Amino acid sequence: MTVPLLQVTDLSVAFGPKTVADGVGFSIAPGEKLALVGESGSGKTVTALALLGLLHGARVAGQALFNDGQRTRDLLALPERELRGLRGGDIAMIFQEPMTALNPLMPVGEQIAEVLRLKRALSPAQSAQEAIELLAKTGIPEPARRAGAYPHQLSGGQRQRAMIAMALACQPKLLLADEPTTALDVSLRGQILDLLGGLQRENGMAILLITHDLNLVRRFAGRVAVMQHGQLVEQGATAQIFAAPQHPYTQKLMASKPERDLVEAPPAPGETPALAAQALRVVYPTPLAGIRGWFKKGEFVALQGADFAIAPGRTLGVIGESGSGKSTLAQAALGLLPRPLVSGQVQVAGQRWQLKAAADKPLRRVAQVVFQDPFSSLSPRMTVEEVVGEGLRVHAPELAAPQRAARVRAALTEVGLEEKQFPNLLARYPHEFSGGQRQRIALARALIIQPQLLVLDEPTSALDVTIQKQVLALLQRFQKERSLSYLLITHDVDVVRAMAHDVIVLKDGAVVESGSAAQVLGTPQHPYTQKLLAAA
Template sequence: MSELLNISGLSIRFDKGPLVVDDLSLSINKGQTLALVGESGSGKSVSALSVLRLLDERHADYPSGSITYQGEDLLKAPEKRLRQIRGRKISMIFQEPMTSLNPLHTVEKQITETLELHMGLRGEQARARCMELLALVGIPEPERRLKSYPHQLSGGQKQRVMIAMALANEPELLIADEPTTALDVTVQKQVLELLKSLQQKLGMAMLLITHDLSLVRRYADNVVVMERGKRVEEAPVATLFESPSHPYTRKLIDAEPPEHPVAAETGGPELIKVDKLNVHFPIKKDLFGRVKESYHAVRDVAFTVRPGETLGIVGESGSGKTTIGHALLKLTGATGNIQLGGTDIGNLTQKAFRPWRKRIQIVFQDPFGSLSPRMSIAEIVGEGLTIHDPDNQDQHEARVIRALQDVGLDPEARHRYPHEFSGGQRQRIAIARALVLQPELIILDEPTSALDRTVQKQVIELLRDIQQRYRLSYIFISHDLAVVRALSHKLLVLHHGSIVEYGDAEKIFRQPEQPYTRELLNAAFFYQTTTN
């Protein structure tokens, strides 16, 4: 098996600072999958971006090492040669699709751009190839989605568009940086099986960067473990899981979520009660702005959440999970009855609802998109205090420091900016922003999707501890059913905006009544059942 990519003694630093990657060496053969694993900030994504020289070289420096692709040193290659390789020979699926997709261009234009550049496809040929790629990655109605813009797609759909773009030119090496982070479990399984089948068909090699070790166990051939920029272990996948040689590797393998949520008090008044919640999105309007056609995204949804209780909401991408969360916060229009503490808040104007926002907070799915790049971490976390508690400004800094400590971040970093943090660290900043106001209910929209397992477990334990201490309630939206199980007392299963199953979470996990729920659970525990 011939060598395709070789990284030898690579070191990287920014602005002459300390090394963020320190003497990294690895190699990938044709048709092989190498997994690069480690906690957030360990240097995985920086190492991957350096392969295609995608780091900002005004700030990034390579003090030592080489990156050779089929014998050609990419660190010494001119920009013209790199443009020939990027997207054609070596392609990349980025970790955050929202920031990687152009918000001003349609899906068709963005996929066609790479087809025109590298394959010379235009017009109907390019359009047919676009639809083929969208169908391959599991996007329904691909012809209609060609005209969609990124903001019209769910998080999972955006990630699938990124995968379609990366596969468009059938590259020899695919760098997949957390390729299934935003995907629900059924699509995750489909996409990984698709990548595996294309890899076998095309002889494609893959550098897989992930924090999901169950995924590594199933799909990788070899594994490199990184800690703080250094390679601490490299082994075939079977050897690594059976007998890891480094304590850090053992720590990663043992970082599994708890199996059950903290005990919740039964009975008592309802904190939030939702009945007949409906959300319609306009698709077509006439000349006078009247809606002629609309999409029914949420259909007659009803549920309750009591103090100290967690409601888990699960379902495939586009099922309406995030839309429900946004409707509760009046971030999207909805009809129906929404009561908080016995008060109907569903019909309040935006101005009248503003004081209620202190009681309901949200952690958004995309931490980079929801954090202002122009604000420091202290300003981001403390912004809610400035709005909702302006009379106690002398306490704001102490509360910001406490919130950062709660989510495992160094308070000394509060004067830095979001771009200086890894994806997992940015998600913890978003959680701190929600916690700082000490709300009664937090809507958590995929709050652990960008986190590696060790940090994910820490955040889960943090959320459980705070919930027990303050009887805090959560609405937990996620496609990671292992995490949902660790936090949820009730479970609501959605499909195409309608409730499929609702009730006690543990009972549904043990004995799902509906075929769709069983399909979700089978996909979620697919890796465990096939590797045990």
């Protein structure tokens, strides 16, 4: 029998009195692909982090035997110095939230090159060139230029691909991939899976894939292990688990899919749109090479000539590949871009952004946003009460502290977070919650001031299928009860099918197709839209 590359036995993880992983056991053979699935907070990521000694303040017990072909070592018993040598070398990890994992003060190419210099002793010139080649392999356009970009200058998907390039830099024997395609659109998901599969066959690399995307699991993994409340409840071959799941929880996961429950009536004639844009264009200045750059700047057109309107109580879905201009459109719609970059017209509830803090304050209450990455959008120094109640302090300063706290509790209860589930909830900090729970906090923060328009930038990309279904049902209920309007930006076609009344498709900053959701998703006319739907 082949000796397992990794054999985990009776792994348990506890923080204080709370046990978050209990009796976890699985094995991974060289070159095997194992998927670890389960709801947000089930212990998937904690299990992976425990293997690399990245859980500070946790009590970790059990055994994790790693056999690199020469010797066997217990990862849970290794001293920090020896474990540090394994991290990024024989064992690499792709983290779920690239904006917090990447250094904001270094270009992404330099961060990848640093790994190559430290782990493979390449020269600065060699490491810089290989960093560009790794970025190219992950599908980033213009890799030489993007290598010089800082994390905040890349889209969410591009940041995730930079993380993947960094993890693969040293050709690891074991890759721990924590939601490696979460921020990627459907076509790029396929590219990344093909890339990982090719590297696995080429190098004999094993992959522990942590994900909530069951379609991805079906396509990619050879075996599946299902976690619930910190315990493995079922594991086996992928085909077997999908064909005949035995545990009730696994059956529930397989049955989870977004459902459409919307008010389908057309908008009333003459109604003022919650959001409208005419000829919306966003252009960023870029440096020109050579002597020309001394006298003038080039242009990068991120969005060109977009026209759309969202009536009260309706949802406009915006789909397109990473870097197509979706997030730029959202920033322009929210009045977050300086005037020199933006031309055309944007109106929220019939009023234009003045791009002045005092003048735009009333509109800030009307339009709120839920960002793609809740960890970076929630202040780590503020408690949940301060985070969710911040909008009330700005827009309802007349409320006393007890009234604000009551409103915060009510908002959190509406999104499914209660004191009985999380003792001392209001005094906790964002890092004490899972990714899905943080997104619920972000949603509560946006809804607490009762806006008319929500801009949803990939609102469920970090959520597992069951929680995604719950959050979408919650958004649908809020829309019906409050006549909320949504600008929904996503790469998940199932989410668009469930949520959108109308759809626009973006490619390279241009709207290539628009219309009702039934029309665009049912009978797409543009080849690019057809490609996106086929990849989904």
